[in-house]
Amino acid sequence: MPRTASIDALVTLLDDPDAAVQAAVREELATCGPDDLAALRKHIRSLGEAEQEALMDRIQPLHFDMVQRAWHAVLDSDTPDLERGALLLAWYRYPDADLHGCQEQLDAMAASFQNAHPGLSGHRAAMELADYMAHELHFTGNKDDYKDPDNSFLNRVLKRRTGIPISLSVVYLLLAERAGIKAYGVNLPRHFIVKYQDDQHEIFFDPFNDGQPMDRGDCVRFLLKANVQPHPQHFAPAPPRSILLRMARNLLMWAKQHDNIQMQSELMQLMAPYDPSIEASE
Incomplete structure (x- = not known):
């Protein structure tokens, strides 16, 4: 279950200019699960349009961090879970996916x-x-x-x-x-x-x-x-x-064809530890 009270409080701190506050928010959000992040997005969508856009941009790196940790946990396993990995790729692109x-x-x-x-x-x-x-x-x-x-x-x-x-x-x-x-x-x-x-x-x-x-x-x-x-x-x-990496490689090809630099960088970070032909870019 999402930690509604603490998530709502974090929204008020997401646009705080203080670097120390931002670091603390990031550290707290690193402990969140998918339900918590969904609650955070729901709260943001209740705000004004301009504020929504700014805050959604701020939480995208947090979402990717969460996807990346879960993805590496799957692929680093001795027996990678195909279903979980495929769902994580979907969640990467669709943060609100059920x-x-x-x-x-x-x-x-x-x-x-x-x-x-x-x-x-x-x-x-x-x-x-x-x-x-x-x-x-x-x-x-x-x-x-x-x-x-x-x-x-x-x-x-x-x-x-x-x-x-x-x-x-x-x-x-x-x-x-x-x-x-x-x-x-x-x-x-x-x-x-x-x-x-x-x-x-x-x-x-x-x-x-x-x-x-x-x-x-x-x-x-x-x-x-x-x-x-x-x-x-x-x-x-x-x-x-190898199936999961081939799925990610197909998406990387699409991102390159459409000059989606952010998606290219993120997919390369997901793939680089397992594919020597990929060099992750930050």
């Missing part, structure tokens, strides 16, 4: 699938989930506006039921986990997909194209057509950390 609501949506979607297919397991469950996601939940690739950054934020993907290959694949993986299906992300160059694998089956799925099933030969033909020489690593399960 992250708990996103998880509840995923819970409800997985439950509806399991209710529709009781007792189904293994490769048949993986295939049915791909079909269910496309034709019952109506997730589809955003081919009309592929470069829209909202295609990469989990909250927006869940709301609009559209995205790019990696974000739709993440939705599939999160639903599969809830349904007890062992599925993996696959870092195929230029087109992220998912796969199910057991002792007898290896099936790839393309959530961007209505969950279309593919075999390894289909993937090889795709790579050759894209002038990429197939390599065994292309078909290996993608660790959560």
